[in-house]
Amino acid sequence: MQKIIVGRDKNDLKEFGERGTIFIGRHIVGEGEEAHLTNPIHIDVIRPHILLVCGKRGSGKSYTAGVIAEEMCLLPEEIRKNLSVIMVDTMGIYWSMKKPNEKEKEILQEWNLKPKNIENINFFIPKAYAKEYQNAGIDFDYPFTLPCSELTAMDWIITFGFSPVDEHGIVIERVINKLKDSGINYSIQDIIEEIKQDKKANQKVKDLLTGMFNVAEEWGVFEREGTPIEEFLKPGGISVIDISHYLRSSSGWSVRTIIIGLLARRLFQARLMARKSEEVETITGEERKKLPMLWLVIDEAHQFIPTKGLTAASQPILTLIKEGREPGVSLVLITQIPNKLHPDALSQSDIVIAHRLTAEADIKALRSIMQTYMHEDILTYINNLPRKKGTAIILDDNSEKVYTVQIRPRLTWHAGG
Template sequence: MTFIKNFEYVLGRDKKEINKFGKIGCGYLGKTIVQMGATFSLTNNIYMDLAKPHIVLVCGKRGTGKSYTLSVIAEEITLFSKQIGKNIAGVMFDTMGIFWSMLYPNYQDADLVKSSGLQPQGVPVNIFINEKSIEKYNSLGIKYKGLIKLAVGELSVVDWALIFRLDINSEEGILLQKVLANIIDKKKEFDLDNIIAAIEKTKANEKAKLLLANLFEGAKGWGLFDSKGTPIDQIVLPGEVAIVDVSTFEFLYGWSVRALVVGLILRKIFDARVTARKIDESEQMSHYIPNVKPPTMEKFKYLPQVVALIDEVHEFIASDTETPATKPLLQWIREGRQPGLTLIMATQEPGILSPTVLSQVDIVISHLLTSKKDIEALRSVAQTYMHYDIAEYFSTLPRVKGVCLILDDNSEKLYTLRVRPKLSWHAGASPNILDKEINKDKFIYK
């Protein structure tokens, strides 16, 4: 079959931006799909804008390729030229412990990668873990960049209440408020031992004191807290992608602690980027207004624009539950445009997401969905440029991993895409004891 390349699509850019910038600052996602009789062919390239802020939703039922798509986008950030890369960074929150394998080439799918005009290669991601994971990573021979430490003084009463699932108006909740208020008045930096000591000295119900002290004693075993946290500019580096492995928190408060890590890092990035935007604006103004001088970079922890990629986001910002990550995520969604923050969220349950998420999404990448509730959620996102119901589009998708629908508000178009093969190894596939080599789809790669 002859392949004819007509043109290329760029998600997230209007015609004026495409004419001005072309594909610069974009990531290559894959190719559009055209059905010709019983055969499906891959035709035009699709790119996604990463140069300006977007809210992107990646969804699909289990095993359809959400995590794969996330890591393809992360790969693209690492592939930018130095000129573009110095202005962007990625932070990927790994809830399943699968993205460490991006350090290694995708030799298992080498033929597929090469047939797409690419070459297998590991990508330079920086893996961050907690203290309790050091032995596991070392025993498995997995390289990591550094440790994630959260400064105890940066956590609010609400954060602790959400982690420990305490009613803030209960005896324990009121005691927590009193203890933290007293410590903050006296110290800027403190650790969990300081909190426990303050609890024991406070006059209060002994049962409440014992319960609260035991909760903080248990938190000491998470390998996460210290008087000083990991500086955000050690995690967010220009042209690089940090993988923050939160999958190892598997105890009673596992998802709450994961949400705390996600939420606190997002808050610190947001604050740093607000400052960075003032520096950027001052720099730009200085070219037009003689008496305006931008502040020197040495005085601030300057962060480039950031793309945050979050897997299983429904665990952090569901419509009926608040977590320590909920407010920071909503802040990114509502206010992240001006600081230059892109949020890419993956979920297998879009139907339980906060309505605010769905209302603000400007790019949807949806793999197969079959649940009525989830399809209804996408209907709420669907725009007037769709000619048919979203369920009809899903019914025409070929049942092959990596195939998805794309809704792009910027171009007001819908596309059918096959995500490109990963350059790096993917550890998120389902294991199969039969060890079969299955490659029976009907796509033609040109």
């Protein structure tokens, strides 16, 4: 049966054929009781893409993201080694990919598939939680930290809820600029010492900022030296960055956005340099160290790049959206409320996997990116989906087609709902 390939135009289909694609499900033909599964649907992973996965709670968004990640690890070695998947885990659900999906064994058999664990996967947790994990007997691969000195003054100002023009923001700007001018790799304690010694700030402002930076140090992720970015970019594998622990923190989302903002910035810079190195290698023939192209999966994406307001992750992720394709960065953005997602993320998505949505505001958001090749209203497409978990419509801006799909069952255990 002929494969449907999403994410490729006619030229790419002619050049690559079926190579470098991942199997995500089967095409649904018919409606209601007449619906049945036909052609396998594959997604291109050779070219960079912005892929939006949306749907209401429990419709299968995170499950779909897991299928995409699994498939990356099943690609032929010559393709797989050039790709790396990083999954931002905000809910603590992707650790289970190390275990086979025995509970859906019968469903997998219907698809001629078998339960399988992913071996080439690393599970990263913030360094501060390493002992807690060890004491609880929970497996992880590596604790991670990020370099404090690579955060900007604006990162801290946004995270703490200040303005760059209020007295707190001005002090942060002055202190961070002074430390950056020194050229050293500094820590949060260095920031605190500079605040204490700042002669222009009044004591009340100093005390408040000192307290806030002390709390930031307790997050246990920003240090003088951070985990080398290459350790996250595993050729042919998956790195899960678990930041779900900060759900317990009163400033939970602020912590997560500053972490992912810095991570996104570092990944973009790393791939920019790698791209330049690849070009030099092409010209000179001199073999250089390679860094794989990146697929960055971000759950709860609307929390990082909201429609209104800024987070510490807004600018870095929007930079990836607008400029990441050239250096080989793909994004998978997952959200249950697309109307809360930054409009640039919607407009730049060339592949949309939309599970069931019912809120009018979310339907309206998807209508805003409807293309001329859609013959019916998007609500009609969604309403015609079988009432079954894992069904979705796919909007493919590359082939200018719309498909209905049943996402295949996971090979690995899914810990989410």
